[in-house]
Structures are given as structure tokens and as C-alpha cells.
Amino acid sequence: MYVAVKGGEQAIDNAHRLLAKKRRGDTAIPELSVEQIRQQLPLAVARVMSEGSLYDTELAALAIKQAAGDLVEAIFLLRAYRTTLPRFSPSVPIDTAQMSLSRRLSATFKDVPGGQLLGPTFDYTHRLLDFALLAEGEYPGPHTTPDASLEACPRVLGLLAKEGLIKNESDDSASVADITRDPLEYPASRAERLQALARGDEGFLLALGYSTQRGYGRNHPFAGEIRIGDVEVWIDPEELGFPVCLGSIEVTECEMVNQFVGSATELAQFTRGYGLAFGHAERKAMGMALVDRSLRANEFNEEIVSPAQQEEFVLSHCDNVEAAGFVSHLKLPHYVDFQSELELIRKLRQPAEGTRHE
Amino acid sequence: MNDLTQVPVRDPAYNFAYLDEQTKRMIRRALLKAVAIPGYQVPFGGREMPLPYGWGTGGMQLTAAILGADDVLKVIDQGADDTTNAVSIRRFFARTAGVATTESTLDATVIQTRHRVPETPLQVDQIMVYQVPIPEPLRFIEPSETETRTMHALNDYGVMHVKLYEDIATFGHIATSYAYPVMVDERYVMDPSPIPKFDNPKLDMSPALMLFGAGREKRLYAVPPYTQVSSLDFEDHPFEVQKWEHSCAICGSRESFLDELILDDAGTQSFVCSDTWYCAQRVKESNQ
Amino acid sequence: MIQSLMKEQPVNVPAEPLLQVRDLSLLYGPEKGCQGVSFDLYPGEVLGIVGESGSGKSTLLSLLSGRLPPQAGNIGYRGKDGEWLDLYSASEAERRTLLRTEWGFVEQNPRDGLRMGVSAGANIGERLMAQGVRNYQQLRGAGLDWLGQVEIDPQRIDDLPRTFSGGMQQRLQIARNLVSSPRLVFMDEPTGGLDVSVQARLLDLLRGLVRELDLAVVIVTHDLAVARLLADRLMVMRRSRVVESGLTDQILDDPQHPYSQLLVSSVLQP
Numbered sequence: 001m002y003v004a005v006k007g008g009e010q011a012i013d014n015a016h017r018l019l020a021k022k023r024r025g026d027t028a029i030p031e032l033s034v035e036q037i038r039q040q041l042p043l044a045v046a047r048v049m050s051e052g053s054l055y056d057t058e059l060a061a062l063a064i065k066q067a068a069g070d071l072v073e074a075i076f077l078l079r080a081y082r083t084t085l086p087r088f089s090p091s092v093p094i095d096t097a098q099m100s101l102s103r104r105l106s107a108t109f110k111d112v113p114g115g116q117l118l119g120p121t122f123d124y125t126h127r128l129l130d131f132a133l134l135a136e137g138e139y140p141g142p143h144t145t146p147d148a149s150l151e152a153c154p155r156v157l158g159l160l161a162k163e164g165l166i167k168n169e170s171d172d173s174a175s176v177a178d179i180t181r182d183p184l185e186y187p188a189s190r191a192e193r194l195q196a197l198a199r200g201d202e203g204f205l206l207a208l209g210y211s212t213q214r215g216y217g218r219n220h221p222f223a224g225e226i227r228i229g230d231v232e233v234w235i236d237p238e239e240l241g242f243p244v245c246l247g248s249i250e251v252t253e254c255e256m257v258n259q260f261v262g263s264a265t266e267l268a269q270f271t272r273g274y275g276l277a278f279g280h281a282e283r284k285a286m287g288m289a290l291v292d293r294s295l296r297a298n299e300f301n302e303e304i305v306s307p308a309q310q311e312e313f314v315l316s317h318c319d320n321v322e323a324a325g326f327v328s329h330l331k332l333p334h335y336v337d338f339q340s341e342l343e344l345i346r347k348l349r350q351p352a353e354g355t356r357h358e
Numbered sequence: 359m360n361d362l363t364q365v366p367v368r369d370p371a372y373n374f375a376y377l378d379e380q381t382k383r384m385i386r387r388a389l390l391k392a393v394a395i396p397g398y399q400v401p402f403g404g405r406e407m408p409l410p411y412g413w414g415t416g417g418m419q420l421t422a423a424i425l426g427a428d429d430v431l432k433v434i435d436q437g438a439d440d441t442t443n444a445v446s447i448r449r450f451f452a453r454t455a456g457v458a459t460t461e462s463t464l465d466a467t468v469i470q471t472r473h474r475v476p477e478t479p480l481q482v483d484q485i486m487v488y489q490v491p492i493p494e495p496l497r498f499i500e501p502s503e504t505e506t507r508t509m510h511a512l513n514d515y516g517v518m519h520v521k522l523y524e525d526i527a528t529f530g531h532i533a534t535s536y537a538y539p540v541m542v543d544e545r546y547v548m549d550p551s552p553i554p555k556f557d558n559p560k561l562d563m564s565p566a567l568m569l570f571g572a573g574r575e576k577r578l579y580a581v582p583p584y585t586q587v588s589s590l591d592f593e594d595h596p597f598e599v600q601k602w603e604h605s606c607a608i609c610g611s612r613e614s615f616l617d618e619l620i621l622d623d624a625g626t627q628s629f630v631c632s633d634t635w636y637c638a639q640r641v642k643e644s645n646q
Numbered sequence: 647m648i649q650s651l652m653k654e655q656p657v658n659v660p661a662e663p664l665l666q667v668r669d670l671s672l673l674y675g676p677e678k679g680c681q682g683v684s685f686d687l688y689p690g691e692v693l694g695i696v697g698e699s700g701s702g703k704s705t706l707l708s709l710l711s712g713r714l715p716p717q718a719g720n721i722g723y724r725g726k727d728g729e730w731l732d733l734y735s736a737s738e739a740e741r742r743t744l745l746r747t748e749w750g751f752v753e754q755n756p757r758d759g760l761r762m763g764v765s766a767g768a769n770i771g772e773r774l775m776a777q778g779v780r781n782y783q784q785l786r787g788a789g790l791d792w793l794g795q796v797e798i799d800p801q802r803i804d805d806l807p808r809t810f811s812g813g814m815q816q817r818l819q820i821a822r823n824l825v826s827s828p829r830l831v832f833m834d835e836p837t838g839g840l841d842v843s844v845q846a847r848l849l850d851l852l853r854g855l856v857r858e859l860d861l862a863v864v865i866v867t868h869d870l871a872v873a874r875l876l877a878d879r880l881m882v883m884r885r886s887r888v889v890e891s892g893l894t895d896q897i898l899d900d901p902q903h904p905y906s907q908l909l910v911s912s913v914l915q916p
Contacts, residue, residue: 007440008440008441008442008444008445009445009449011442012442012445012446076406076410079406080406080407080408082406083377083405083406083407084372084376084378086378180403180405181403182403183401183402183403183404183576183577184576185401186503186504187504263675312501312502312503312504313501316503321406321410321411322411322574324410324411325410325411325412325413325415325574326411326412326491326574327412328410328412328413329410329411329412329413329491332412332413332435332443332472333435333436333441333442333443334436334473334552335436335617336436336437336473336474336536336553336554336615336617336632337473337535337536337537337552337554339554339615339616339617339618339632340535340536340554340555340556340600341535341536342618343535343600343602344531344533344535347531348529348530348531348533508738508742511739512738512739512742512743514742514746514776515776516746516772516773516775516776516777517772517776519775519780520761520764520768520771520772520775521764523767523768523771523775523782523785524764524765524768526782527765527767527768527786527803527804528765528804591780592780592781592782592785593780593781593782594781594782594783595782
């Protein structure tokens with residue numbers, strides 16, 4: 001006779017203990033510290049902060065450790081933590097023109113005022129596994145010129161705008177909805193779309209951006225400017241009456257120059273796609289910029305022919321916390337729904353009922 | 359309260375039931391709107407919870423918003439109090455709200471459920487909170503949210519019966535066995551969550567308040583007490599519930615929804631009540 | 647007012663038009679779209695809109711059928727109850743309901759006007775289901791009946807439209823529209839993309855149904871042969887304007903405007 005077995009609580013407790021053991025690995029090896037992760041895996045930390053929608057390198061590093069290196073799980077941890085945080089004030093929009101640059105490049109001109117600043121990049125490395133790294137060797141630092149002067153680096157797209165070749169993005173000071181507080185409804189504003197994309201899964205946006213390059217809604221992108229560096233964050237509290245600087249954060253910004261539009265009544269102008277991410281995160285910023293431009297199809301009267309142009313499709317599926325949750329929920333017991341299906345399929349397969357019903 | 363009720367100690371590190379008061383107020387306002395328009399999906403600013411989307415965050419946010427210190431909470435999944443996720447959610451509220459929890463359908467004031475309605479009839483002043491994965495009953499035929507919203511607004515539901523017609527033409531029967539669409543208060547078509555169609559009649563004119571939460575999709579809806587809820591069908595192919603040839607192998611019930619178990623390699627089947635508390639009660643009563 | 651005299655039997659001319667269009671305009675650019683269009687349409691009358699591609703006839707059809715709001719002008723529709731509805735002052739809900747009940751729209755590409763994933767019977771029954779018919783046998787009966795009326799083998803009632811030929815899909819689309827007994831049907835190049843012989847059969851069917859059901863029709867076509875066969879009256883469009891309008895036979899046999907003359911003369915005579 002079948003006897004129902006209880007013991008779910010105990011099973012869960014043991015599962016947690018096994019997880020902790022797996023995360024620790026061989027105890028003869030030194031334990032990874034949160035600070036080590038923060039210092040030595042900065043690109044992982046950047047991704048977790050961007051998609052977790054929270055700038056805190058230490059918490060992101062902690063999340064990565066707790067998640068045993070699973071970045072999507074780490075992003076989830078940071079998001080859940082974010083829910084509990086009190087909100088003081090929106091910041092003043094960050095001014096990336098004032099960025100203290102560590103990297104800056106433009107593919108649209110051979111040279112621009114301020115020049116091309118390569119910065120710390122994988123771009124020109126040869127992808128050969130470095131076994132010296134395995135042996136934990138020491139690395140020589142960069143050659144520095146102590147009294148080099150910083151040239152001004154005006155925005156490349158600003159230069160195009162000056163000539164009237166691209167529309168200036170201007171701040172109309174309208175209030176901006178916060179998609180983490182209010183539900184997103186369609187059609188969404190550009191501000192809401194950018195929020196969703198900023199916290200959207202890098203892989204998903206990369207694939208969609210890639211698809212536009214391969215012809216699924218082509219818009220001829222050029223990397224107008226990519227900048228990485230520190231920007232100051234200011235708030236302007238009513239009680240003080242003057243703005244205050246809270247500190248600085250590292251961000252990556254990408255502006256794409258895309259297919260120009262024009263008509264009989266309006267002169268042709270280039271169009272723009274925008275990407276922004278916390279930390280050093282070029283691929284994310286570029287993918288985001290490509291998708292941002294794609295989703296502006298309606299604005300430019302473009303025919304919507306590809307998934308990257310479909311607002312509902314992109315925004316409903318770009319959040320990896322939502323996606324991972326729903327995909328993984330298939331692991332939950334579904335035996336009651338399945339029982340219903342079993343009962344139905346057995347009934348439908350009974351020959352006496354016939355197939356075509358007259 | 360019976361011996362299955364526990365009163366835990368609340369963890370002071372969190373606000374009561376985890377969510378901050380403003381968020382709870384926002385959810386309650388949305389719930390009031392939902393109750394005022396039975397079956398209509400109200401968008402709400404859902405938050406990330408410590409459980410993943412798809413694992414009951416919608417139901418949990420609703421429960422968190424309505425729980426009071428004196429409430430008694432029951433949590434079930436697939437009808438059972440002991441499935442891992444039901445345990446996980448019950449523990450969550452025990453820890454963050456310190457409310458009494460129970461397995462007894464009779465003693466609970468709030469019942470959060472995934473995919474089943476208890477066999478024991480619900481009473482006035484009880485609240486059922488359903489976990490909903492996909493709130494939109496039209497989603498199967500129309501992927502666009504803008505379009506489905508318009509269809510609800512315009513009472514444009516022809517396509518629901520198209521699906522039923524097609525089932526009958528192909529199989530001779532309507533081929534939906536769970537998440538069976540219903541018409542609420544003769545106005546809105548609603549997805550009652552993936553409960554088996556066996557449970558649909560329990561929603562009709564129920565004395566309890568039914569609340570439905572979809573966390574990932576950020577929609578909630580409600581069926582107030584004593585509301586008409588009818589399952590879609592045709593006059594000449596009326597709605598039918600599942601029936602079993604077997605009775606429960608543990609308590610002998612012929613009326614409840616039965617889970618099928620495979621006992622051995624030969625595929626020997628056994629059927630037991632899905633509602634574990636109901637089953638245990640019947641056994642208890644027959645022993646007395 | 648232009649009277650409808652070209653039917654084989656004389657008809658009583660009703661006192662009031664079904665559709666009243668005044669100064670309708672929507673322009674995308676200079677001479678792209680349509681402008682200054684005015685006409686009346688009477689119950690049972692077939693109006694053909696002819697012209698080359700780019701003349702604005704598709705834009706006009708979208709405006710008339712409630713799909714695109716105009717920049718100027720208005721459209722009045724006299725409902726079954728005799729009441730006048732200003733099409734674009736009405737709500738989206740009213741327009742959509744109209745398109746499901748008293749109006750029909752036959753798309754150029756049947757894939758746009760059918761549910762390709764459900765059976766022919768379901769396609770035909772949908773409007774009835776939307777109106778609250780809840781009897782499976784009744785719906786099936788209507789499906790069989792209409793398949794017969796559009797000359798599709800009733801045995802195919804459970805087949806998916808993608809198993810039908812282009813001509814059959816088009817006929818299915820017509821059945822799907824006519825099942826709700828509409829008073830006004832819009833047609834966008836209904837024979838476009840079909841073989842000549844298939845076209846002829848479809849036109850014959852349409853002509854019969856239009857007469858039998860006393861349908862008012864607005865049909866857009868670039869094919870003058872289609873216009874001659876179906877339409878009582880024609881409007882010739884060129885570069886967003888109506889350059890000539892009148893009785894079909896008059897325009898085709900004795901066109902006044904130079905463009906109409908060009909159009910008529912360029913049609914190859916068999």
C-alpha cells in the first residue's frame with residue numbers, strides 16, 4: 001500500500017548544506033574572498049551591477065561568491081536585495097561629457113579631438129590561453145608619462161549635431177516613469193525602453209543586435225563613440241536647495257550613428273542608438289545601442305520586419321531574472337496539470353469516440 | 359486551532375511580511391480595483407522577491423499585502439502542504455511575518471495555492487490567493503499585450519470559442535483540461551490559473567474571496583465572493599469535469615481529485631487524493 | 647445623385663445612402679495618398695475604385711473601412727437601425743464591432759483575412775461565435791452551408807486553409823465575411839495573384855452573391871475587366887485625386903478625362 005511520505009522540510013535543509021559544500025569546493029584550497037572577486041573579476045562585477053540595477057561593487061562581488069559564479073543567479077540576488085532598499089532621491093542625470101576617461105574611441109572618423117584612447121581592452125589581444133596566468137605570474141604595468149596633459153574630448157555625435165547632421169538629444173525635463181516601481185505598459189516611452197534594456201540580459205541584446213546587422217531590420221550602424229570612465233553622481237535635494245556630489249561610478253557609454261532619415265519636407269539626418277552600462281561593459285553597451293535604435297522603428301516610420309524591432313517581444317523577454325525564473329519553474333511539481341492531461345489524452349485515444357466529430 | 363497550527367517567531371530584520379508598507383498599500387489599491395471589476399487584469403508594480411519569478415512571487419506579493427498579525431496561513435502546491443515549494447513559501451511567511459501557519463483548510467484565514475482548490479468547501483471570510491503563471495487567457499492565440507487588452511475592452515471573445523470549436527472538430531471533445539477559461543460575472547474572460555478543470559465549479563458563487571497574482575507578468579485579478587463564474591462551452595457540448603474509475607487508495611474518497619502514482623517497473627498504478635489534508639482528515643474521521 | 651441603373655433588373659432606389667463621404671483626405675507627401683474625395687454609396691450598389699499603383703486607392707480604402715483616420719473630411723455610415731454614425735467620431739470599439747458585423751473586408755492576400763491555423767469551419771463560424779452563437783451543430787451547419795455557397799466541397803470543413811489553393815482561400819475569406827450578413831463589404835484587389843481562369847470563377851461567384859444578398863461593395867482594383875464585371879459605378883484615381891467618376895459602362899466605353907482614356911486604351915483587348 002502506498003504510504004504518503006513527509007519530509008520536505010528536511011530535504012530542503014540538506015539541499016542547502018550540499019550547495020554550501022559545492023560552493024566551497026576543496027577545503028585544502030584557500031577560500032575565495034569577496035574582495036578578491038571585486039578586484040580581480042571586475043567585468044563580472046560590472047555585469048551583475050548593470051543587470052542587477054544596483055551600483056555596489058562589494059555587494060555584486062558578494063552575490064557572485066554566493067551564487068558560486070552563476071552570474072544570472074548573482075543578478076537575481078542583487079535585484080532581490082534592491083527591493084528592500086529605501087529610496088532617497090533620483091540623481092541629477094549623469095554628465096558623461098565630464099567623464100574622467102579611461103577609454104574612448106570612435107569608428108566614424110580617423111581622428112577626432114581628444115584622439116582614440118585605447119585603455120584597458122581585450123580588443124587587440126591574441127586569444128591564446130595564457131599559461132603564465134595559470135602559474136600566477138607577475139605582470140608589468142603600463143608605461144606612463146607622469147606629466148601628460150588630458151586633451152578635451154568633445155562628444156563625436158555632438159560634432160555631427162553641430163553640423164546639423166544628427167538631431168541633438170535634449171532633456172525636456174519631463175518626469176520619467178520608473179519601471180521597477182510601476183508596471184510597464186505598451187506602447188512604452190523611449191525612456192522606459194532604455195531602462196528595460198539597461199537591465200536586460202547581455203546575451204539576448206547581443207543576439208538581437210547581431211540579427212540587425214545580419215539583415216533582420218538593418219539600420220547601418222557605425223560606432224560613433226564609446227567611452228568608459230568615471231562620472232560623478234549628484235543629487236539635488238529640495239531641503240538643501242543646491243546639488244551635492246555623492247561620489248563617482250564607472251560607466252560605459254556607446255552612441256551608434258545609424259541610417260539617416262529624411263523626407264521631402266525634412267532634411268536628411270543620421271539617427272542614433274544609445275547604450276549605457278555600469279562598470280566596464282562594452283559589449284553590453286553596444287548591443288543595447290543597436291537594439292535601442294531598432295526599437296525606434298515607429299519614430300522613423302520604418303517597416304517592422306524583425307524581432308529586434310518589436311517592442312513587446314524585446315521588452316517582455318530581455319529580463320533574465322524573469323526568464324530564468326519562468327524557465328526554471330518547470331522544475332516545480334506539475335503533476336496535477338499533468339494528471340489532467342493524462343486523463344484527457346487517454347479519453348481522446350479511445351477508439352469508440354471516433355476522430356472526426358459530426 | 360488544531361495541532362497542525364504553529365505560531366513562529368518573526369524575524370525583526372524585515373518589515374512585516376517582507377514588503378515595505380508603501381508597496382503593500384500599492385498592491386492593496388490594485389486589489390480593490392480588481393475586486394471592483396471581477397475578472398479584469400489590473401497591472402501592478404510587482405517587485406523582485408527572494409524567490410524566482412515563476413515560483414509564486416505574484417501570489418506571495420498578494421499574500422504579503424493582505425496578511426495581518428492575526429491571520430492563519432495555509433500554503434499548498436498541487437494540493438499538498440508538504441511539497442517543497444509550499445514548504446518554502448510557508449517558511450518565508452513564518453519568518454518574515456510571524457503569522458500562525460496551518461495545514462487545516464478549516465482553520466486558515468488565508469490560503470495561498472498553486473494549481474489546486476481545496477476539496478473542503480471554503481467559507482465566508484476566507485481568502486484564496488492563487489499563483490498565476492500566465493494571466494492572459496487569450497495569450498495562446500494572440501501574443502501581443504496591446505491587442506489582448508483591446509479584445510477584453512471590446513468584449514471581443516469570439517476567438518475563445520473558435521478554439522473550443524476546433525477541439526470538438528478535431529477530437530470530438532474540448533481538449534483543455536487545466537487553466538480552463540471562464541466567464542466572470544458575465545463580462546470578462548479569465549484564466550483561473552492552472553487548476554484542473556475539475557476545480558472550476560468551486561469558483562462559482564464561492565463564499566470566499568479569490569485573488570490571483572502573476573508576479574512576472576505583473577498583473578492581478580479577483581473574483582469577489584458570490585460571483586458567477588462559468589466555464590466556456592457549447593450548449594450541445596457542455597462543460598464536464600474529470601471522473602476516475604478508482605477511489606483514493608488511502609482514504610477511499612470517490613469525490614476528490616486523484617493523483618496517479620506509478621509504483622513499480624511494470625507500471626502498476628495507484629491513485630491517491632491530491633488534497634493531502636482532506637485525505638488525512640477522512641482517515642482520521644473514519645478511525646474515530 | 648448618381649442612380650444605380652446598371653443592374654439587369656431595375657431596382658427601387660432607396661431614399662438615403664448607406665455611406666456618405668465628404669472631402670476625405672490623407673496625404674503622406676505631395677500627391678501621395680488621397681485628397682478631396684466625396685461620394686455617396688447606396689445599399690446594393692457596387693463602387694469600383696480604379697487606378698495604377700500609387701494612385702491612392704488603397705489609402706482611400708483604408709480610410710473608408712475605418713482602419714486609418716483621415717487628416718480632413720468625414721465619413722458617415724447609416725446603420726441597420728437607420729442611425730447615422732460619423733465613422734471617426736465613433737470609438738475604436740464601435741468601428742471594430744462594425745467590421746465584425748455589418749461590414750466585411752476581403753483582403754487581397756487571403757492569409758491576411760483568415761486564421762490560417764484553424765479549420766475552414768472555424769474560420770466561417772468565428773463571427774457567429776463572436777455574436778454569441780453557442781451551439782456547435784448550428785455553427786457547423788452554417789459552415790457547411792456557406793462552403794456550399796462559395797463552391798468549396800463541404801467535406802473540407804475541417805481542413806486548414808493552408809491546404810487550400812489560392813482561389814479556395816479567397817472564397818473561404820468571402821464566406822467568413824458574409825456569414826454575418828453584412829450590408830457593406832470592402833474588397834482590396836480580391837482577384838489579385840490568382841490565375842485568369844480562377845479569377846473568372848471568383849468574379850462570377852462574387853457577382854452572384856452581391857446580387858443575391860443585395861450587398862453594397864467598395865472594390866479597389868487595377869484591373870478594368872474586374873471593374874466592368876462587378877461595379878455599377880467607378881471612380882478613377884490618379885496621384886491622390888479622383889479624376890473621373892460615373893457609371894461603369896460610360897467610363898469604360900466613353901472616358902472623358904485624358905487619364906481615363908489612357909487607362910482604358912491600355913487594356914489589352916482579347
